[in-house]
Amino acid sequence: MSRIFGEINQMGYVVRDINAExxxxxxxxxxxxxxxxxxxxxxxxxxxxxxxMRMSVALANSGDVQIELIAPRNDAPSLYRDFLESGREGLQHIAYWTEDYQGLYDEVLSLGYEVGHEGSIGGEQGRFAYLDTEATFGHVIEISDVSGPKGQFFRYIRDVAATWDGSEPIRGDVDQLA
Structure with a gap:
């Protein structure tokens, strides 16, 4: 448990072939x-x-920890692209989730953390920032707002995983899978 960030909620893997992963x-x-x-x-x-930047994403849970797979879909600048271009593939970040995103964001900036990339998915309550901590920790730290629909979706994924019987192993854009 981090006094600054709380508990680790997600492990994020950047991969070239998301279907194989x-x-x-x-x-x-x-x-x-x-x-x-x-x-x-x-x-x-x-x-x-x-x-x-464009990407494909797959999410699943192992207990309370979410596993995220990310595959960049173009060569636009991102920490994901940097990671793959360095010859690596695999664990790229750990994420901490918060319902007070702006408060945590302001705090980490005041502590000297630098943002490598950031964005939003699904509106103001879907913000995320990747802190440039790779030289210090060997991975990036992500902070993510879970105060809105994204947080509800993440809880749904965890709950489904808890009782998963092995059926429908891949859900979503299944018709896109090779």
């Missing part, structure tokens, strides 16, 4: 996966400048 996690009993082939951000900035 979902299947690999399924082989270990983690699922079901909620998949979106093209996530639409309201806005996205990389190091303070607008970026037209």
């Amino acid at each position: 979902m299947r690999r996690w399924l082989a270990h009993g983690i699922g079901p996966w909620f998949y979106a082939h093209e996530v639409q951000t309201d806005y996205f900035t990389y190091r303070g400048s607008a970026s037209p």
